[in-house]
Amino acid sequence: MNMSASKTLNWYAKALRPASVTIKPKPLGMKLGESTPTYWFDDNPFLTHFLTAFSAIFPQGERYMIDSVRMFRDEVKDHKALYKDCSGFIGQEAHHSNEHAIINDFMVARGVPVDKLEAIVDWWVPVFKRFPKKDQMAITGAAEHLTALFGDLVLNNPELIDQVDESMRPIWIWHAIEEIEHKAVTYDLFEAVDGSYPRRLYGYALALALVVVFSVYGTGLFIIDDRKNMGIKKTAQGLWWMFGFGEKSGYLRKAAPELLEYLKPGFHPWKDDNSHLIDKWRPELDRMLNDIKQKNSEKAGK
Ligand SMILES: [Fe+2]
């Protein structure tokens, strides 16, 4: 391990992650049923297709990230905190991957061709698996910046959660919380085993391009397939939601400055301490899950 790696690891252990934040895998056990609407986001086909495409990348994407961490985890075995967090990361991502696969299957059953997007991603994953291992780790570290931004966006804007159908709210909150909890693990692992700035940028360019290309491709695919139901008003509302200039719109446009943060040479995910979002939403999620459990047992008792 070189000097800069051990310096990074010392920061990791002592200062950067707030002590209240832990990385513990916890399954969600989401169930989607007949009452879940096909257009599960704000009854809006355009935005539902966009978010379905984004969500559809998770199962394979997160398995790829797990494999990257497995490739390098043993190299930080002597640094117990980071080694343990790598295990926590693997457990959390494995659960995320499984739960998002449920959304994929649900949407396929509703006639949305998510399987076609999955097939494309399946084709590309082995290509990226042939990249040098450190490049794969750089892609993984960078992809986690994107998922951390997703977590921050969701939990900082409760109106977005309200727009999700009740049956799907827990998965988005749960995933967002855990993405914030483990947001620095792959970054620190990359810094520990390589830490090259040019490779960090190269990994980021690739990760960003992949997420954008797959999301846009999937959205287009689903929209074309569902063109009969794509109303102009809902599509315009969706575009305003993404790029508009109102207080409760322009969510993708507003995320742009955060995207650039990763390019700063002195970047570290925990320099932005957003752990208050975990403290706020964990109890909220527990309440939500308890309500669902209670409703289900009432239904079963009838
Ligand atoms: Fe995840």
Ligand SMILES: [Fe+2]
């Ligand atoms: Fe993650």
